[in-house]
Amino acid sequence: MASATFFTTIALGQQAVTPYLPTHQEVIASYKKANDLDSALRNIAVVTNIAPNWQPKGETFWYRKALDNRKQEYYLVNAATGSRKKAFDHERIASALSKLTGTAYDAQKLPFTDMLFSEDGTAVTIKAGADWVKCDLNTYTAEKTSKPDYRAYNPNLPLQQRTYRWEGSRSRDSISPDKQWTAYAKDGNLFVKNVSDGHEVQFTTDGTSTQPYGGFVWSPDSKNLIGYHIDPKKTKEVYYVLSSVTGTTRGELKSHEYDQPGDDFTSYEPFIFNIATKAKLPFKTDKIDFFGTPKLRWREGSTRYFTYERVDRGHQRFRVIEVDVQTGNTRNIIDEKTNTFIYEQRIDTRYLPKTHEILWVTEEDGWRHAYLVNDITGKQQLITKGNWVLRDIDSVDAKKREIWFKASGMNAGEDPYFMHYYRIGFDGKNLVNITPEKGNHSVTFSPDRKYFIDTYSQVNVAPVITLKRTADGKKVTDLETADLTSLLATGIKLPEVFVAKARDGKTDIWGVIYRPAFMDPAKTYPIIENIYAGPQDSFVPKSFSAVNEMQSLAQLGFIVVQMDGMGTANRSKAFHDVCWKNLADAGFDDRILWMKAMAAKYPQADINRVGLFGTSAGGQNAAGGLLFHPEFYKVGVAACGCHDNRIDKQWWNEQWMGYPVGPHYEAQSNITNAAKLKGDLLLIVGEADENVPPESTYRFADALIKANKEFELLTVPGMGHSDGGPYGRRRKRNFFIKHLLNAEPPSKNTGEM
Template sequence: MRKLCLLAIFGLLFTVKSQTNTANTSTSGKEITLEEIWNGTFTPEYMNALNSMNGDFYSVLNVDPATGNTSVDKYSYLTQQKVETIVNSKDLYGLSSFSSYSFNNDETKLLLGTDFKKVYRHSYKGTYYVYTIATKQLALIGKDIQEPTFSPDSKKVAYAKDNNLYVRDLVGNAEIRITTDGKVNSIINGTTDWVYEEEFGFVRAFDWSKDSNYLAFLRFDETEVPEFSMEVTGNSLYPSVNKFKYPKAGEKNAKVVLNLFNFSQKNIRRIDLRGYEYIPRIQWTNQPDVLSITTLNRHQNDLKLYFYNATSKSSKVVLNETDEAYVDIQDNLTFLADNSFIWTSEKDGFNHIYHYNNDGTLKNQITKGSWEVTNYYGYNKESKKVFYQSVENGSINRGVYSINLDGTDKKLLTPKSGQSYASFSKNMQFFINTYSSANQVPTYTLYSSDGKKIKTLIDNLELQIKVKRYNLSKKEFFTAKINGNDLNMWMIKPANFDPNKKYPVLMFQYSGPGSQEVANRWNRSNDYWHQMLAQKGIIVAVVDGRGTGFKGRDFKKVTQKQLGKYEVEDQIAAARFLARQPYVDASKIGIWGWSYGGFMSSNSILKGNDVFSMAIAVAPVTSWRFYDTVYTERYMTTPQENPSGYDDNSPINHVDKLKGKYLLIHGSGDDNVHVQNTMRMVNALVGANKQFDLFIYPDRAHGIYKGKNTRLNLYTKMTDFVLENLKNK
């Protein structure tokens, strides 16, 4: 264990508390190569995504590697044995394979999907069929449709096509067209626009009432939303242009309204709501004619939960949450039998679980403490227990807990240290826990809901043995008092570390609001790259500064209206702290990041030019004026209201400070953080007569991965840049 004394450096106070063992000093292992990182050598074995079924069963989509046939197979939670094959594509006429499936409520029918085509970053359209299990009949629903969903009574399927909403009557095999005004880049019915999909995290914008008589859906009017265009290089003689509606900060959003289709009366009714900009959630309650609606104002600091009664055509606000900064949208709204509901909120300063009566009055706060609930898993109506994940044992760890609805009898169900993620059965009687730590490969274990360990399903022992053959260093976790705050940090030192030598340092971070990079979990791809750099004599360090998550509301929201100020100050202060360590070469400290992290690394080398000698920015935001309304205005309000907040911390406005080596990388097909960000940065650097390095990946999106050897090429380029500019000659 490592403990550093209290230091006063340049007026900043630092204290460090060690949390793990020091680095491994073995030098007898193999060296990691980039080819191994990107060819899957270190990829752990994963469980296929499972779909929990009624009773104590789940289903899995399996692919026969020999024939390519796909099947949906049913398994027992308790025995983990296959019970039956529900459907196999080899038995289907006209459908050789499928890549998605979903059940109706009583699990007598399946929706099978194939031939998917991308719409936006997270949405697809495809060809879908209904398969009736008892008769083994297959019926086409439609081609190039989106989000098909069974009605609760299984007699209908709703779906979107060509920006309109449809319903297929399965009894009469008739198609009902709900809307007719859908038009690309103009009107969208039943699915979301680009910015809702990206920032509110959903695509299907319709929901069935519990009695299947109503279909509530959102209508987006994008007519006045500015259009963004991207040139697609492709393989043709002439490039093409991709155009889509993208509302940038301060610009017009789509006008969103909520409609209700009544199947009995065959009409559409608009639900009138007041004082909102966004409708990020709709969900029917357990009362068949009562719809819950979540709205937000444009600043996203005033959230209202409405109950709308379709029979009386009346609405009322049952919950209203406000915050000086913003209110997060969550998916944890759960209705109980009496239509009381469970809700999560950080209104007491930390994210916790609450139980409300059906009129919106508070019944009780279920969880309490100076720690965050990080996942809500559900409610078991039989045992009256709530299941959740939290950071009660330190913000870098995750544990799964049960607690009574009244807040009593809290129980930790999984290991105390490391990170556990639960996937519960539909009846909340079992869960499969995915567990890992910095020293433990991912394992998948079946538990009963009372925390009894039943069976290890995947142990990844082969990977655990494999990595021991490599010359890897242990992560050292610690906290440091930086700018008056206890910040989480980790460090990787070279395996043959000599405290009497001086080493260059590469810092990595993301730093976006509510994010986390310092976590007690198993290696990801970047971790192996960092290990490879450590093998070449570079110390790698990560610091989660102010604005990151899981340490309470105030710590996360301190960056409000000033993105890139406090986060950058913390990275610079942390670099100065590292520079004072006797084993660090203070003249060779670099930083890198991707997306928000690229915004951060750019600002860091500019504002911290006395401590950072190099930086890499991949797909960086260079001005929040270029990014979308929902994300940006949540933290910054609009550019019209907060111009200094946008401009004071834009890297574009600090290019004259560049002294070190700077590498800019971007994909020209990035529809999220547009390459415009990098091009405007380039123009500013040229105008300031600053030298830098630039690499553009044609047509690659924000992740820069599509195409042969793309990731290998990218990390080879970054490795060469790091070694050339940090490694001691």
């Protein structure tokens, strides 16, 4: 409940500031203003990106530009000349299509998503509804036609897709590359049959129906077969009940397979089977007991050696292992070990078979960087280096021996999370920043990668969209520069970027502040933190957005903030390692210091009235704030939280909490610590959540009840993993109004909103 101090005037230095504590009628007025502002913002177009539709030859593209009041227009760009013009006369083409199809087309709201321009630009073929129409752009006469024979190019796909290191289950039968042999399992054992004469050879006798051989892969020369003696473990199931299925009078029980931390995994003991000698050789290394059978990569020009990747369970060791099929001997080409964790999903290996090299991205030196590894000698050479983060490899040019990548933290004086695009030689020389402008950059390339579209902005700086040449990064032409005049005329306040020191007194913590549009500088406003401390990424917005939930929530009389504390990703390895076996930490020490620094600078921020909300891992964090830091956080809304890391999914939780499951799992559980609750808590859960089992929330509620704690629980029938949808978000806002503003929220039931 609201503290009595909320009702007193707070003296801040020489300035007297009164807490904002609206009446019920003022809250209703705030809701109306907020809704009116949301409606106004939805009708104001701020161009934050474009979707280029490259034409077949790759030198021209068209795009659709959003205008105010949900209108739009189309532009055609010639990348070679830099010309940009309206794609056609919108009035005339709307008239032509209306006349041809009998459907009225609004020239200001043309709904085109598929268009192909002729090479000379004098005609365009458009998908209009279910029809394809060709329109002469000189006369604006239109006729129905057939679908053009071309394949649309998706510029958002990377040039080179990463290959996943595990291939999973395979067919039981496997035909050799020379088509002479078929390998298969029968009664759990490996058999090989000669295709020509049907002669069958049994290779194993110790296989059974419960522990069979399988996962067969041939060597390129068909002389050897790789297979596994498998010890299967059934994945256990989790359950939920759909309570309100239309047309039924009973709940419907649902189940699905779901690995949880500590569950047994299927294991695979690998062997080499020689077709000529009938020999069975084991790999001279550990049994594979994590994930599934690996992808095998045969050395270029050799049928004797192959490699595979292995991550040990517990995420503390990663290897690229070479196998000699003649002896079964193995050699670790890459062998990375750590006392904390290796972020498995961000291990990136790119194989260059012709030069016997591997590009390997790792945090081994304390920052995420790229290495060049010789897969014969094992020699490693650091390509990128420095106190910054290689975020992702876009592509590898093996001929030019260059890496194209995106990174953050390299540019001094900038937000260290801002993304920029670079290229560099394999030797670590000739680093080029092709997106040097200050801001957070997003890039898409033309089909031949001769040009790229660079979109950059900051959370409070309007987007700029330019066309550039890839060879030298030089600008060809500006495409769009967002105009914020209409947006700012609504009175909305753009967010502020705020930086404060972390718990170590040295590290910068970056965040954003959203304020009400109609803020009274003589009053103090409660602080609400939007929290998500999941270690898999960073979460504070870096690019411009005219509308988001934080901005909308602020309009009701709150200062809404978000920051990335220690334990989240995209900074140094040491910054990230704070989460190791320590998810309950959630960077709270950094977050609290950040908000206290903000309140010290801005007296309108009421540090005595602080709430927080979050979803999924953020739901765990939101509840954790009330349990572990009740002296600071007073109100929390936790949606579909993973309140005990033993209940949530195996792959996510073991990545950060480690394996085997130890006592630290229980010690950090919200359920175990339920009796510590002091603030006001709203729990939200969808009954059909298949991401985080609903019982995570229900068990937490059960523990709170047994501890005789008061809280609110909202279960949304039929809903999956979410914040409760529009209804849940309204309940969340009302909860904050009631407990942080000490006001009665408007009632839908009585027509107050």
